[in-house]
Amino acid sequence: MDLRAIEREPDAFQRGLTAPQIAAICRRAFGPDADLVAAVELGYGGYNSVYRIDLPEPVILRVAPAEAVQFRSELHLMRNEYASVPWLTPIAPLMPRVLAVDWSHDVVDRDWMIQSCLTGVPAPEHLDRYPRSGRTTFFRQLGAITRTVHDVRGPSFGRVDNPSYERWSDAVITSFHRIADDLEHAGLDATDVRRAAALAIRGRATLDEIREPRLLTGDLWTVNCLLDPTAPEPLITGVLDFDRTEFGDPAADWPIRMAQAKPDERKSFWTTYGPLTTTPPATWRATLYEARHLATLRLERHRLNNPEAVHQSFDTMSKLLADLT
Numbered sequence: 001m002d003l004r005a006i007e008r009e010p011d012a013f014q015r016g017l018t019a020p021q022i023a024a025i026c027r028r029a030f031g032p033d034a035d036l037v038a039a040v041e042l043g044y045g046g047y048n049s050v051y052r053i054d055l056p057e058p059v060i061l062r063v064a065p066a067e068a069v070q071f072r073s074e075l076h077l078m079r080n081e082y083a084s085v086p087w088l089t090p091i092a093p094l095m096p097r098v099l100a101v102d103w104s105h106d107v108v109d110r111d112w113m114i115q116s117c118l119t120g121v122p123a124p125e126h127l128d129r130y131p132r133s134g135r136t137t138f139f140r141q142l143g144a145i146t147r148t149v150h151d152v153r154g155p156s157f158g159r160v161d162n163p164s165y166e167r168w169s170d171a172v173i174t175s176f177h178r179i180a181d182d183l184e185h186a187g188l189d190a191t192d193v194r195r196a197a198a199l200a201i202r203g204r205a206t207l208d209e210i211r212e213p214r215l216l217t218g219d220l221w222t223v224n225c226l227l228d229p230t231a232p233e234p235l236i237t238g239v240l241d242f243d244r245t246e247f248g249d250p251a252a253d254w255p256i257r258m259a260q261a262k263p264d265e266r267k268s269f270w271t272t273y274g275p276l277t278t279t280p281p282a283t284w285r286a287t288l289y290e291a292r293h294l295a296t297l298r299l300e301r302h303r304l305n306n307p308e309a310v311h312q313s314f315d316t317m318s319k320l321l322a323d324l325t
Contacts, residue, residue: 002038013303014049016041017063017108024107025061026053029100029114044122044223045241046304048078052117059099064111071182071299073175076161078111079103081243083161087215090148094239118238120226127222130234136268138234139259142225143273145239146255152215154247160215163247169207171248172292173200179295186302188310192317193298196291199324203288206281207249216253218244251276252289284324291320 003019017025019039026034037054039061044050051061064070064078082101096115103111127135157165158174165171176197180190200207219241226238250256256276259269276282294317301309 004038004040006041006043009305011305013065013069013305014045014047015066016049017051021108022051022053022061025102025112025114026055028102028107030055044124046300047074047243053114058117060096060115060117062113062115063108066110071185071303073178073182073296073299076111077243078113080159080161080245081241082113084215084242084245087152087154087160087245088149088242090152091145091239094145094236095242096238096240118226118240119228120237121229123222123225123227123234123236126227126229127234132265134233135265138222138225138227138236139266139269140272141234141236142220142255143259143269143271145236146217146220146253146269147273149217149220150214150250150253154213154215157213157247160245160247163213167204167208168210168213168248169200169204171246172207172252172288173197173204175292176200176295179292179299182299183295183302186299188298188302189314190295192314192321193291193295195321196288196295196317196324199321200288203284203324206284207288209281210249210285213247214250216246216248216250217255218242218246219254221255221258249285249289251282251286252292254293257290257293287320287323291317291324294320 003022005016008014022039023036026036035055039051039053042050042052047065049063053059053061062078082098085098088095096118098113098115100114101112123138127138154163156163157168157171165174176193180193180197183190183193220239224240225236226240228235228237259266294313298310298313301313
């Protein structure tokens with residue numbers, strides 16, 4: 001089998017698989033006569049290792065990091081995504097089908113999942129080929145997809161694979177503490193994240209105005225979309241990577257944050273998603289959610305060896321905390 005892997009620094013977080021390991025996974029999933037031709041590692045994933053494998057029909061292999069290097073706040077994200085599949089049925093035509101999963105670590109000492117290979121090209125590679133005015137079509141579609149997911153009601157608050165919180169405030173406060181624990185374990189200052197948790201405790205009643213758990217996509221945005229390469233306007237053909245799904249307040253979701261990040265063509269997102277609530281309590285919650293996003297990003301930037309971005313996050317967090325007090 002021919003394997004084309006991405007070359008990484010020796011201390012990089014992501015670790016690739018060898019050709020014999022990939023062959024063993026395919027034999028486990030498809031039987032001893034699985035006819036592998038080639039495997040190509042794909043570069044857009046920042047957490048899992050992702051491969052396109054050429055069998056009689058191409059498939060996608062995603063391999064989680066070893067458990068020993070996973071942060072507590074990110075533990076078993078692939079298992080969370082797998083648990084999310086039944087809840088994501090309203091957008092099933094846009095999602096890859098799960099063909100095989102294995103949490104046993106018998107073949108390789110990592111969780112892995114094999115999915116069908118969707119048609120389309122990654123949006124970051126193709127979206128720039130359209131004029132900026134034409135990209136409004138893309139964001140309208142993304143708004144509609146996000147609204148469809150947010151319309152799904154859940155049984156309780158928290159991650160889909162373990163939604164064990166009766167109150168939204170408990171899920172939010174716990175997530176702040178877990179991220180702070182991870183930051184400190186990594187040798188980073190988490191004082192401001194602890195302060196955000198304290199402010200969340202003080203504002204518990206405002207958080208608990210959210211009484212109905214709704215499904216959140218986790219981190220749906222451009223990088224998680226596939227486009228039709230021949231369409232005259234951007235056409236989303238697939239959406240990927242729902243490993244950070246949770247049940248909570250839709251305003252806390254990543255696409256809501258990103259749709260507000262710049263006053264450009266992404267404003268068309270709201271034409272299909274609908275307007276946001278802008279009451280003082282909603283505005284306070286949105287600021288707290290931004291603090292949670294920033295804490296998560298600090299951890300991710302550390303994982304991706306970006307110390308400058310880690311450093312910049314402290315000033316930004318300071319301003320957010322000032323707005324919350």
